[in-house]
Amino acid sequence: MAKWVEIRKGADFQSIGEKFGISSLTARLIRNKDITEESEIRQYLYGGLSDLCSASVMKGIIPAVEILQKKIKEGASIRIIGDYDIDGVCSTYILLRGLTRAGAEVDTDIPDRKKDGYGINEDLVKRAYDAGVDTIVTCDNGIAAVKEIAYAKSLGMTVIITDHHELQEEIPPADVVVNPHQKDCPYPYKNLCGAGVAWKLVSALWEQLRVPEQELYEDLLLFAGFATVGDVMDLTGENRILVKEALKLLKTTTHPGISALIEVNEISRETISAFHIGFVLGPCINASGRLDTAKRALELLKTTDYEKALVNAAELKALNDERKSMTDDGVQQALDQIENSDMKRDRVLVIYLPDCHESLAGIIAGRIRERYYRPVFVLTRSQDGVKGSGRSIETYSMFEEMSKCKELYTKYGGHPMAAGVSMPEEHVEKFRKRLNELCTLTEKDLTEVVRIDIAMPFSYVSERLVEELSLLEPFGKGNSKPVFAAKGVQVLETRVLGKNQNVLRLKLKDESGTTMDGIYFSDQMNEVLKTMQQKPRLAFLYYPEINEFRGQRTLQLRILDYC
Structure with missing residues (x-):
């Protein structure tokens, strides 16, 4: 329970209300969110595009733009390597549109969830090299790919990383890293998603090329806001502005792919909200990467033919409906496993569902976390061992805690509230025991x-x-x-x-x-x-x-x- x-936080709610043209009740609600400074309240209520920080402040963006301009001038082949979720797909699309508009010779590649796993790998690098690619630009991945980036550099390739995930101990040897989480990055807002970082890079590139600012807002901002909600980022600061502006655009967009997705899901444009991105539209984009290939979702965004977009959107919706049914089955299997074992006593739940589709692990983990209010990892059998996803609770920093037994993994990464991991099958039980041995959560911590x-x-x-x-x-x-x-x-x-x-x-x-x-x-x-x-x-x-x-x-x- x-x-x-x-x-109960005090303030002069009457005075705040009068100053900002709101009721004292609304002023109290804003105070409850720890928004207290006048500038913060004003931005929260009325913040817009003019409140966004200049992209050039972010560490790595200026040298990244310089490299891209040089490569575009030389006619070098550039490949964007994204990821298979909504943030990766939107990031890839933003960079593709941004570099194409800048005159680049550019194409894309997105890893296959089952065959390639998360983010860039040596096969993707080799595939790019064999195709004559000179420069790789990652998005929504790359910050943990030390070996893979080193391999690309050994082949003489130029590599630009754009990512938003937490940094690990070793930084990949890329030519440039663009990630607001870098310790000496002066960019004031750290919680952008991968598409937000990609959008910032394109905005700096287009500014140098004197592309009208209006194009940046009308053509690409929608996808930065869309991914922010879909990747479950905090709707604070700049993210909140991006999403507010994206929702305005969503009501009137003529983009064929997004318009088709809205139509096949029978959503009213007038009432469309962040909820619809998070729970209706976004899952359709994610479903392609989960059950098939995220390239299908990217194709939906790229198409300019509305009739073709309608067919693609309907296929993505059907995939998402199938995903929902498979998820329900996986949740039931997980509940049965917990209720019929001593796992019920664990403070960190590690559930092994070998036959579950690996793409559903994170969703199932989230549903189980809601049920038991404990940190949850759901692991599935993959081609080279075991792969899984974790979802956490407020009192448990998942990435930090799992880093304490990283010798068990072949690969891992994530945030305080979510993580991904790969390991040999024989380490599953060790993983469960170690996390619980190291866990310091009290009964109070485990009460929502x-x-x-x-x-x-x-x-x-x-x-x-x-x-x-x-x-x-x-x-x-x-x-x-x-x-x-x-x-x-x-x-x-x-x-x-x-x-x-x-x-x-x-x-x-x-x-x-x-x-x-x-x-x-x-x-x-x-x-x-x-x-x-x-x-x-x-x-x-x-x-x-x-x-x-x-x-x-x-x-x-x-x-x-x-x-």
């Missing part, structure tokens, strides 16, 4: 804390409040939706809906006597109904929203949790 804690922004009776909910809350969007990691709470709530009516019987319509009455409609989603509906029938009054966590149906707008509460 999660622990509910109300955030749900932070309540404001305890607020239903009588405060209005259309005006919902409209003002939209100022806080886009929501996502690092900028979650506000959480409101009401106690002493009576459940007056319940109605189960949906093809899978996982939607619950509610009529609720709180202590103030105000009645509101609510909606709750759950895969354990029998348990939910039983609890609600047994307790005469409950406490609810909620978020107010507008429900639009057949032209009618009504207020409703999106129920987040109850007890």
Whole structure:
């Protein structure tokens, strides 16, 4: 059971509200996010493209631009090597469009998840060399590829790394590294995704070539914002601006591939949000790299023929539907393994599903983490041993902790909240034991804390409040939706809906006597109904929203949790 804690941070909310033209309630919500300086509040509410830092400040960008200009002038062959997820595909597309517009002789390659594994490898380097490629530009990968980059350099190739992942002890011997995580990089915002870094490189290159700035925003910014959400980056600072601007573009874009993807998923342009990127559109891009080849997703972005784009988009949607079904099966196998073994006592869960498609490991790990609120690794059998992905919790820095037993791996990398790893099959049990032996998580650390922004009776909910809350969007990691709470709530009516019987319509009455409609989603509906029938009054966590149906707008509460 999660622990509910109300955030109580003081400030002169009335004064902040008056200064920025918002209610004191919204001012309090912003303070709860630890945004306190006037400049920070202004950027959070009204920040735009003019608030982005100049790309040239990022370490490596100026020398990278100089090399690229020289290679373009010489007519040298340049190859972009990306990665197979949404960030890798969008990064590749941004660099391809950016270098093509600059007059480069350029092509792309994306590793096959099963055959090649993550990022650049020696086969990809050899393939480029044999094709007469002079210069390799990586995106969303490369910072951990010490041997692979050394191999490329031994062949006389020029290598530019653009990446956003954490640096390991040894930096690859590339000609230039562009990564804001470099210790002496003065770029103030460190949390850009790979596509964000690629977009910065193109913006600096285009600035030198005097390409109109408008092209950068209209043609490429959409994909930097799209990847930021899809790669689950923090929606703070520059990321928040990129996503806000990308969502504006998404409503009106005529890009054939993105337009086709929106159409086949039957999404309304008017209401499109970060949610749709993260849970509908983005997974279709990811599905191609998971179950087939990410080159199919790249082809969707590259095509200029809308009819062809519709066919490609429909194929990606079908792949994603298949991926969902396979994921559900994998989650059930993982639950069975945990519940029927002593693994239930582990503080770090290491689940070995040898026959699971390796591309689904990260998704399954995320679902299991949600269920048990523990760090989770899901490992699968691969061509050369075992490969897997991890998803963590706030109190466990996954990359840091797994680095303590790196002698068990053939390859690894990641962030505090997520990681990837490869190892020999005989090391799986050692890996599980070592992580748990080294683990210092306490029961308190393993209890999820749900932070309540404001305890607020239903009588405060209005259309005006919902409209003002939209100022806080886009929501996502690092900028979650506000959480409101009401106690002493009576459940007056319940109605189960949906093809899978996982939607619950509610009529609720709180202590103030105000009645509101609510909606709750759950895969354990029998348990939910039983609890609600047994307790005469409950406490609810909620978020107010507008429900639009057949032209009618009504207020409703999106129920987040109850007890």
